[in-house]
Amino acid sequence: MTAIETNHVTKTYGDKKVVNDVSFTIQKGEVFSILGVNGAGKSTLIKMLSCLVKLTSGKAFIFGYDVMKEAAQVKKLIAVSPQETAIAPNLTVYENLELMAGAHGFSKKDRERKLKEVMGTFLLIPFEKQRSKTLSGGWKRRLSIAMALISEPDILFLDEPTLGLDILARRELWKVIKGLKGRVTIILTTHYLEEAESLSDRICILKRGEVKALGTAKELIAQTSAQSFEDAFIDLVGEGSI
Numbered sequence: 285m286t287a288i289e290t291n292h293v294t295k296t297y298g299d300k301k302v303v304n305d306v307s308f309t310i311q312k313g314e315v316f317s318i319l320g321v322n323g324a325g326k327s328t329l330i331k332m333l334s335c336l337v338k339l340t341s342g343k344a345f346i347f348g349y350d351v352m353k354e355a356a357q358v359k360k361l362i363a364v365s366p367q368e369t370a371i372a373p374n375l376t377v378y379e380n381l382e383l384m385a386g387a388h389g390f391s392k393k394d395r396e397r398k399l400k401e402v403m404g405t406f407l408l409i410p411f412e413k414q415r416s417k418t419l420s421g422g423w424k425r426r427l428s429i430a431m432a433l434i435s436e437p438d439i440l441f442l443d444e445p446t447l448g449l450d451i452l453a454r455r456e457l458w459k460v461i462k463g464l465k466g467r468v469t470i471i472l473t474t475h476y477l478e479e480a481e482s483l484s485d486r487i488c489i490l491k492r493g494e495v496k497a498l499g500t501a502k503e504l505i506a507q508t509s510a511q512s513f514e515d516a517f518i519d520l521v522g523e524g525s526i
């Protein structure tokens with residue numbers, strides 16, 4: 285089943301095409317990574333697919349709903365864990381999650397059940413009463429993803445989920461993301477190539493807003509005759525940079 289379809293999606297700021305003629309389909313349950321150097325258009329593409337930025341031209345569909353014309357339906361199916369986390373710093377971990385559950389209309393009884401479940405999955409129970417601003421970066425990212433999952437979305441957008449985390453915290457988050465694989469369709473942007481390689485079913489490489497390559501990590505390595513995924517990436521986005 286197709287979860288996301290983009291047809292010739294383009295975004296122009298002034299006279300600059302920052303996303304240019306992007307077409308692909310993403311299947312339900314896939315982990316799909318969007319890679320590219322700084323300014324390649326990754327965040328803008330994610331923002332268009334999650335109804336935060338308007339398309340200049342082209343079409344995009346989330347489970348058949350048009351992101352421009354049927355944004356209300358699209359928003360019911362998606363959740364976004366942005367680069368800048370959506371956490372209220374002075375609220376505790378529990379209060380942040382509770383606020384999110386309330387915003388999504390869970391009844392008091394369902395809210396408690398849901399919060400227990402999410403805190404269990406993300407190992408947040410020991411931090412339940414801790415003010416969020418006192419959490420380390422890795423735990424803030426965990427909480428941010430937990431908050432995004434409260435609404436039980438079909439599609440989760442993760443914009444650089446492990447940015448700035450140490451290797452242990454990053455590996456912990458990988459486990460969380462792998463645990464969601466198959467159940468939730470995940471669209472991920474990252475600058476960590478080994479992260480994309482380890483987590484993704486398929487990878488899309490953007491260069492100056494255009495799809496430069498799309499396939500499994502193995503396919504992209506084969507396509508470039510490189511020795512490693514990192515070499516393949518450099519080969520694909522190299523010359524001329526952004």
Ligand SMILES: Nc1ncnc2c1ncn2[C@@H]1O[C@H](COP(=O)(O)OP(=O)(O)OP(=O)(O)O)[C@@H](O)[C@H]1O
Pocket residue numbers: 297302320321322323324325326327328329
């Ligand atoms: N609101 C805006 N107005 C004008 N230009 C913008 C706007 N948002 C993004 N851009 C430009 O669009 C281009 C793509 O930006 P985008 O943030 O999508 O790239 P990215 O691949 O996510 O980069 P990074 O890896 O640095 O996060 C950049 O040149 C950026 O300056």
